[in-house]
Amino acid sequence: MVAHGAGALTLDVLEPARRRGALPGSLHPLQALAGGPFQPGAAAAVDGGPAARRLLVRAARDLGLRPIRVPASGRPLYHASAVMASNLVMALADLAAETWARAGAPPAEALPALVPLLRGAVENLAERGLPGALTGPASRGDAGVVRRQVRALRGEARDAYRVLTRRLVGIAARGGLDRARAEAVLRAAGGAPRRPARRQPR
Numbered sequence: 514m515v516a517h518g519a520g521a522l523t524l525d526v527l528e529p530a531r532r533r534g535a536l537p538g539s540l541h542p543l544q545a546l547a548g549g550p551f552q553p554g555a556a557a558a559v560d561g562g563p564a565a566r567r568l569l570v571r572a573a574r575d576l577g578l579r580p581i582r583v584p585a586s587g588r589p590l591y592h593a594s595a596v597m598a599s600n601l602v603m604a605l606a607d608l609a610a611e612t613w614a615r616a617g618a619p620p621a622e623a624l625p626a627l628v629p630l631l632r633g634a635v636e637n638l639a640e641r642g643l644p645g646a647l648t649g650p651a652s653r654g655d656a657g658v659v660r661r662q663v664r665a666l667r668g669e670a671r672d673a674y675r676v677l678t679r680r681l682v683g684i685a686a687r688g689g690l691d692r693a694r695a696e697a698v699l700r701a702a703g704g705a706p707r708r709p710a711r712r713q714p715r
């Protein structure tokens with residue numbers, strides 16, 4: 514058997530090995546591997562024919578991972594989901610640290626101060642899911658705070674804040690935020706829903 518560990522690739526990359534008689538497969542641990550060990554219980558996308566899958570499922574479980582199936586057609590979106598949950602968080606952390614420094618707070622204290630906040634948010638997410646873990650001005654429908662922050666932000670930080678706040682409003686609405694407050698926050702973030710135009714009488 515020949516297996517790859519790339520989350521974004523299908524078994525097509527192993528076609529030369531398959532033509533030579535090897536069983537193609539893949540095992541992608543859904544983890545941020547920056548030199549540390551596997552986290553027990555993390556998911557691992559497994560693919561291959563029945564025989565290869567059996568071997569890879571056993572290997573995943575031996576490593577303490579939880580094997581899952583992802584169709585080949587869904588690999589780009591599956592990996593994009595992983596990038597959003599892991600790599601893009603690093604970009605947000607960098608924007609948050611940059612915004613912290615712009616506020617006049619000590620730059621060296623940015624990550625030491627913000628990482629515990631990030632860790633707490635992730636722990637709440639693990640325990641309560643969505644929308645239960647949501648906090649902050651969008652969850653409360655506090656359009657005034659959102660408006661002031663949008664005005665204070667600049668560049669990419671402002672763009673990211675506006676786009677993600679609009680997403681947060683949708684999550685908050687699932688949790689019971691009333692429509693009037695939700696629309697007020699959307700307007701404050703620069704993304705009020707468009708109402709259908711009224712037809713003019715002929």
